[in-house]
Amino acid sequence: MSVSTALVVGGGITGSVLALALAQRGVEVDLAEISPRWHGVGHGITVQGNALAALAKVGVLDEVLRRGVPFNQVRMLRADGSLLAEVPTPRTGGPGLPATLGALRSDLQAVLCDRVYQAGVRVRLGLTVTALAQDSHRAYVQFSDGSSGRYDLVAGADGIRSATRALLGIGTAPQPSGMTIWRVVAERPAELDCAELYYGGPRYKAGYSPISADRCYAYVLDEDDPLAGPLADPGGRPAWQLMYERSAGYGGTWGKIRATIGPDSDVSHTRIEWLLVDDPWYRGRAIVVGDAAHACPPLIAQGAAMCAEDAVVLAELVTGPEPLGRALAAFMARRRPRVRAVVQTSLQLVRWEMDLEPHTDQDVAAAMDGTLAFLAGSEA
Secondary structure, three states: OOOOEEEEEOOOHHHHHHHHHHHHOOOEEEEEEOOOOOOOOOOEEEEEHHHHHHHHHOOOHHHHHHHOEEEOEEEEEEOOOOEEEEEEOOOOOOOOOOOEEEEEHHHHHHHHHHHHHHOOOEEEEOOOEEEEEEOOOOEEEEEOOOOEEEEOEEEEOOOOOOHHHHHOOOOOOOEEEEEEEEEEEEEOOOOOOOEEEEEOOOOOEEEEEEOOOOEEEEEEEEEOOOOOOOOOOOOOOOHHHHHHHHOOOOOHHHHHHHHOOOOOOEEEEEEEEEEEOOOOOEEOOEEEOHHHOEEOOHHHOOHHHHHHHHHHHHHHHHOOOOOHHHHHHHHHHHHHHHHHHHHHHHHHHHHHHOOOOOOOHHHHHHHHHHHHHHHHHOOO
């Protein structure tokens, strides 16, 4: 085994799954998380079947399923709430798993945090890596608290603005997509049994998913103003009020959810960015994975899946019989085609949603179905 010690930088989904997978394979793992409190953000997340398959490989699937809501179709609606179509979602994780799971991101993170501690990972909160050097035998890091360490492998899973990526000399930077997203967690209407998407309304798109017995995750894809910034409001109005105003014009169940948005609502508004680091994502004994290497707009809900897949595949290959350099090259050969397909399709859907290129509803359906079919039919 070419890796017996590893440092994982970042404790989100990617870093948590990677630390857990490595520890389960006998690696001594340190996890450095810059936040002094280790937890997930509160908004919802859509977890597709191939992400569930990755979670199964590290033994957390049953607990995650207990906390979320599985469903196997998406319902497409007009802005007034009338039905356009009901579409089965491809089972990208195989026939034995739900096609999709709606969940609260903080619930998913809580499960991962508990299992990482149980696996014996040394979790270090409130610090990150400030310097990195390496030779043919080890990678050497300096931490922000003045301590240092040496490892067989350093994996940067520290998000789209990864500091590890910069330390490796990779200059790829996040790019704006032209969209922002408003998110809220709200009470789940009784009739809400799967994800639903609203088309033809005043914004690019609106939608929601059930995430628990009594909660749902709702969102609106909106325009971006790169000069003003996604949260700018000259009148100083709170985020909940802005989301309430920006979601006007959607009826049906979305209208019911909108009516509940108020001062106590947990509303977030963020710019949607994308990133794709050129091959390779590694330098010597250090690599970036997950959102640190690739991030896509959420239009086919594959972000978490790509991150979780990265983690389990990397752990599998670097604990196998091949030398580390060959293992990392094999990792790139497996991961790059899947990630590239997801990012490219997501960006194409953004262009169509924004009416930057001519398209038909059939084009959109074909792009989404084709990408999900490719993921279902190829190795993670």
